[in-house]
Amino acid sequence: MLSQWxxxxxxxxxxxxxxxxxxxWFTAMYLRQRWYEVLSRxxxxxxxxxxxxxxxxxxxxxxxxxQTTVQVLEVAAFAFFLVGIVFDIVRRRKFQSQP
Numbered sequence: 001m002l003s004q005w006x007x008x009x010x011x012x013x014x015x016x017x018x019x020x021x022x023x024x025w026f027t028a029m030y031l032r033q034r035w036y037e038v039l040s041r042x043x044x045x046x047x048x049x050x051x052x053x054x055x056x057x058x059x060x061x062x063x064x065x066x067q068t069t070v071q072v073l074e075v076a077a078f079a080f081f082l083v084g085i086v087f088d089i090v091r092r093r094k095f096q097s098q099p
Contacts, residue, residue, distance in 0.1 A: 007095040014087035021081030028073035035060055 032055060039060045043050045049061040053070070062070070 003095065007091060010087060010091040010095075014084045014091060016084075017080050017087060018084030021077045021079075021084060024073050024077035024080060028070055028077060031066075031070055031073070035062065035066065 035053075036055050036058070039062065040049055041059060041061070043052075043061050048063040051062045051064060051067045053060045053062050053067065
């Protein structure tokens with residue numbers, strides 16, 4: 001009974017990390033799509049849009065904050081999703097081998 005409770009807990013934790021990873025990834029995708037619609041295609045020093053970002057072959061120019069935001073979201077999404085996968089692998093190995 002206790003092992004079933006632990007397995008369910010690890011399964012929920014794994015799912016939460018995976019879900020959070022997907023949410024962060026879709027947030028980054030939304031921001032990239034939104035920026036594609038509104039950002040300039042050439043550097044604009046006055047507004048701070050000087051950092052190039054390749055969006056499917058089209059150069060968009062971001063501010064430093066926008067560039068940092070999208071990079072952090074992408075890395076965090078990958079990390080959370082990877083942690084969710086690791087939790088699930090550990091759960092399967094630990095709880096599936098028990099009689």
